[in-house]
Amino acid sequence: MCGIFCALSLASAHSQWNQRVYEHLKRRGPNLSQDLAITGSDLSYCCLFSAHVLHMRGLLTAQPLQDTAGNILLWNGEIFSGLPVTPEENDTTVLAQRLSSCNAPSEILTVLSAIRGPWGFVYYQKAGDYLWFGRDFFGRRSLLWTFDAEAGELTLTSVAAHTSGPKQCVWQEVPAAGVFRVNLKTAAEAGCVAFEVYPWAHAESDVSNDTIPQVLESIPRGCSAVMNQSGLELSSPVPPMNVSLPETLNDTEIHSNSCLSVEDLEKLLGSEEKTDEVNHLIDVLSEAVRRRVQSLPFRALNLSPPAIDCARVAILFSGGIDSMILAALADRHVPAHEPVDLLNVAFKLQEPKKQNESSRKPKNKPIDLKADRGNSQVLSPFDVPDRITGRAGLRELQELNPERKWNFVEINVTQEELQEKRLVHVCHLVHPLDTVLDDSIGCAVWFAARGVGFIAEGNHQRPFTSSAKVILTGIGADEQLAGYSRHRVRFKTSGHEGLIQELAMELGRISSRNLGRDDRVIGDHGKEARFPYLDEDVVSYLNSLPVWQKADLSLPRGVGEKLLLRMTARRLGLGQSAVLPKRAMQFGSRIAKMENSREKASDKCTRLHIV
Template sequence: MCGISCVLSLSPSQLVLDKNIHKNLRKRGPNYSENITKTASSPYYQCLFSAHVLHMRGCLTPQPAQDSNGNVLMWNGEVFSGLTVRLDENDTDVLCYHFSAYNSPTDILSVLANIRGPWAFIYYQQTGPYLWFGRDFFGRRSLLWHYDTEKKTFTLTSVAACLAAHSQWQEVPAVGVYRIDLRAFAESGSLTFEVYPWIHAGESLSSVSHKSKWEAIPNNTSAVMNISGLSLTSPVCPMNMSIPLLSKDVEHSKISQASVEELEVLLESGRRKIVVNSLINVLSEAVRRRVQCLPFDTQIPSPPKSNEAAIAILFSGGIDSMVLAALADRHIPSDKPIDLLNVAFKLPEPKIQESAKKGRKQKAKSADSQTDVADSLEYSPFNVPDRITGRAGLQELIVLNPERRWNFVEINVTQKELHEMRQKHICHLVHPLDTVLDDSIGCAVWFAARGIGLIAEGNGKRGFTSSAKVVLTGIGADEQLAGYSRHRVRFKTSGHEGLVQELAMELDRISTRNLGRDDRIIGDHGKEARFPYLDEDVVCFLNSLPVAEKADLSLSRGVGEKLILRLVAKQLGLGASALLPKRAMQFGSRIAKMENSHEKASDKCTRLLTT
């Protein structure tokens, strides 16, 4: 993973990257940093390229990467499949080779479309000259843009800085790849983006429905569809929009209440068991790719020590993180630890009952009063819901593999530390998103990914900092498998037809609602976010299924939503965690309780403004 940035200017003044942006980029890529500048005299323009590398595979490849033809590549991504990358190779080198050897627009688009894995890139093509850039189909890597009309300066960057309420940074829409004709920009002074959109195989360019998105561009710029009619082929198949003829299956008559036995009843169906086993296979392979593409696999300097984890999981003990942990256990040697990162925000101290106060003054209490006081003394302000379910999930994992050391990292955050780190770091990373929900999730993920907390040792606890450079996260499960409460609301009002439409919208907007933000947040610690539920093969498999095989919202909460994943958990040998209802991170970690309880998730969050 890397922090990448490019500043394009028509001014002869020396280009300098904003120091706050530069600092944030350096934190994403602590292993190597370099700036280079490309200029042209007739007509005049200059480009400043700044790259900061987090070394993950092969030999460390300096970026910006230049070839003998003067082309410059900055690559922030992982090639998990689609292109051949040997264990001793670095994917930046592989991309440089392909772009240099096959440099027509068709070739460049073909290379990008074949990649399976997350990416954002910036590519200066000397012949033209052109500036290419974009994000993968889901937008799993952040890329922001901004155009300063007065200075005629265009900037792309992995992460920016929130310096004022009127900041004009925007996320580059993940609807395709963009190209700037640098000569045309220099001659006219008008900035135009040629768009090469993602389309599904067999679709025509005229059927692209994303025009409203790729017109969400910086002020005083324009976007046009490329005149060659070229596009990138989507790495996933279209969603199956079919709906069941009947609202319930006859097997529901066997079901009385939410229980592990209920899942066993649902697994009795031969067709359902085949589908569940198929999902286990494809999801297991997605996890394998993400836990085995690691620095120590290629013997780079300073591999993790034998008692240090290379992989961490954002862990609540809920169904999404439990399945990831169980599958990671299949592909990581049992003598290697796995860090389970569990975040909790300090709860207010409980109020002691007035009767208990009087009882203490009188120095005479009933047995019940004594029990109440003892309970209050044992109270922990960090025993939030996700901490409780996390500990229960840990016990299930220990049963699953008692030979592994599961580092359950209790990450405890006080209100003072939350306010300090939000103003110092997190507000810049969440930007340009700005809602209460973005604040809550952004802060929770930042502290969790930092990995500083406590782990159990003997009868006590000791301080612990996670060494893992790869962080697995469960994003994508709820969006594809109807995990949110709004999905039940839509199902109640519009049935399966409305639910299918809602799920189609979820994947369509996941880049703008979640992924760019979380990549910026996790990358701030010099760690790489990986999203197994958004592996192309996983999404394609789930898209091929009718909605009734993925979720059944006529069943009770804790069963019907993400039904297929609950059955996967049961098949993998997990227990009660397979039945936990969805609990949003901001509520499970109790960060929402620290702030104004009357706020709505969609409200603008003033706490994200710098002071």
């Protein structure tokens, strides 16, 4: 993973670097930083490229990567399949070699269409004076843009900074609608930037009607965008969603009085058809996890020789079904002698009345947990719902594989630390998103990914910091398998047809609502977010199934939503976690209770605008 930056200037010189942006980029890529400036042959434009590398595979490769022909690549991505990359190779080098052999736009699109994995890129094609850039189909890597009309400068960057004052930059996320090309000479002559759009496309969809409006919503002021005149498209890595309806529609009444259990899931697994679906999902999801947890050399992560507690893989872990399945599948593919870090974040509840100043433990000293675990009447102020289900999930994993060392990292956050880190870091990383939900999720994920907390040893805790550079997250499961409460509402009012429309919308907007933000927040720690539920093969399989085979929202919470995933959990040997109802991170971690509890998730968050 990398922090990438490109400033295209249509004037003779670049405006001054924003030092805060530069520092944010360096935090994303702590292993190597390098800048490179080039000027057009007729001196009509100049480009400044900057890259900051987090070394994850193969030989440490400097970026910006310039080939012998003068082409320059900035690559923030992972090629998990689609293009051949051996464990010893660096995918930046492999991709640069493939792109350097391309002449026509169709050839570049063919290379990009073949990649399976998350990416954001900027590519300077010297022949023809073109600048290409874009994000993968799901938008799993962040890329932002802004245009300063007065200075004649277009800026692309993985992460920006929240600024105030008369000359503040207006940042927006580059839409994951396709890739873009700028004719640099034409832009220099016109004094403004026009983007040619090469959209992602399904074979049967009319992409021009869908893509251009999406692009125009977020295009920088002073720029323009047009569909490429050749009608070229990127091939979608996944098929369209199956929109078929059952011959006999299920009753949309939700049987809330029903009380289904783990044993009921076992009965549902009894049918041969369900068994085939579950086995297929396990196969594709297990392979998705394998791609994301293997080929992580210790030398790349500065863990040679590894200490006993040093993990290379961590999971954002609540004990809920999404993270439990990721942990169970990671257990298959992470070497048996290596630990796996389970990152569990909690925001401090109101102090119990029994606790007074004399009973508080000094910071970073061993904490006695007898009151926490041995006496249910005296709870820790960090015993939030996700902490309780996380411990229960840990016990299930220990039963599943008692030989594995599971580092259950208890990450405890006070209001004082939350306010401090939001001001210094999170408000910039979440930007340009700015809702109450973005604040809650952004802060919770930032603290969880930092991995600084405690692990239990008997009745005591000791300070612990996760060494893992790869962080698996369960995002994508709810969006595809009807995990949110709004899916139940839509099903109750509009049946399967309405539910299908809701799920299609969820996956279509996941890049702008979640993924860019989460990539920026997790990457701030020099760690890489990986999303197994959004692996192209996983999404392709789930898209092939009719909605009623993935979820049955006539069944009660804890069973009907993500029904196929719950049956998968049972097949993997998991227990009570398979029937836990969905609980959003902001509520499970209790960050939503720490601030103004009357706020709506969609409200603009004033806390993010304090600079």
